[in-house]
Amino acid sequence: QVQLVESGGGLVQAGGSLRLSCAASGSIFSFNTMGWYRQAPGKQRELVASINSAGSANYADSVKGRFTISRDNAKNTVYLQMNSLKADDTAVYYCRIHRAWDLRYDYWGQGTQVTVSS
Numbered sequence: 001q002v003q004l005v006e007s008g009g010g011l012v013q014a015g016g017s018l019r020l021s022c023a024a025s026g027s028i029f030s031f032n033t034m035g036w037y038r039q040a041p042g043k044q045r046e047l048v049a050s051i052n053s054a055g056s057a058n059y060a061d062s063v064k065g066r067f068t069i070s071r072d073n074a075k076n077t078v079y080l081q082m083n084s085l086k087a088d089d090t091a092v093y094y095c096r097i098h099r100a101w102d103l104r105y106d107y108w109g110q111g112t113q114v115t116v117s118s
Helices: none
Strands: 003-009 008-014 017-027 033-039 047-051 057-059 069-074 076-080 091-099 102-108 112-117
Touching: 003 091, 003 102, 017 033, 017 112, 033 057, 033 069, 033 076, 047 069, 047 076, 057 069
Parallel strands: 008 112
Antiparallel strands: 003 017, 017 076, 033 047, 033 091, 047 057, 069 076, 091 102, 091 112
16 A cells, blocks of 8 residues: 655645645555646546656646656655646646556545636
8 A cells, every 4th residue: 555645735826836745655666657647627637747766757738848747766755846837727636656567556645736826
């Protein structure tokens, strides 16, 4: 089992910044991918950014150039630095850890609310 605890969400004005953190504990296997997803009201959950153990990252087109994902393997923590926030970024942000080749190893956090006021 893996537990994921997110923090850093909140209310920010458009153009502002927030930094999300997600700390993983429990059975942390190597060679995993950690990522951030978001779900806005009435919309499907979507990938925001992900990063694997080697540090290779990918981003949704909508956040490229504004958001940066990073991880500290020693702390089993993933971060999402969000700059130039827009009202469209308003959503619940979820942290995920998984291994693509092991469907049983797939865990989600409880989510943290990010609200961007215009």
